[in-house]
Amino acid sequence: MKEFIPRFDSWVDLEKPDQHIRAAVMNWIMSRAETPYKDVLREPDFPNMWYGRIPRTLENDQIATCSYWIEEREHLVRCNMFSTLSWPA
Numbered sequence: 001m002k003e004f005i006p007r008f009d010s011w012v013d014l015e016k017p018d019q020h021i022r023a024a025v026m027n028w029i030m031s032r033a034e035t036p037y038k039d040v041l042r043e044p045d046f047p048n049m050w051y052g053r054i055p056r057t058l059e060n061d062q063i064a065t066c067s068y069w070i071e072e073r074e075h076l077v078r079c080n081m082f083s084t085l086s087w088p089a
Contacts, residue, residue: 003079004029004068011082017057017064024056025064025082036070036077043067049080061087 008029012022031038040052048069057064067080 001029001033001077001079004032007079007082011064011084015084017084018059021057021059021064025054025066028054028066032068032077036068048072058087063087 008025011017011025017025037050039055040050043049043051048071049067050070051065051067054064054066062084064082065085066082069078069080070076071078
């Protein structure tokens with residue numbers, strides 16, 4: 001696992017999510033070490049990039065998301081970015 005905490009910190013500084021959202025994202029980060037492919041989709045235009053919505057973060061019609069790289073040969077999961085997106089209507 002690489003770059004998740006610095007990217008998380010940057011996202012928190014920018015978006016200022018509530019404490020329970022932060023906790024849900026941290027729990028989700030820890031789950032990536034065990035199951036990096038669970039509940040995420042592969043980005044077709046970028047080999048090895050995966051993205052998904054983070055469970056238990058929906059609030060005010062917005063949800064936290066994350067994109068990250070899975071480098072199987074190196075056994076590495078490397079964060080790209082966290083973001084907060086509007087929930088589709």
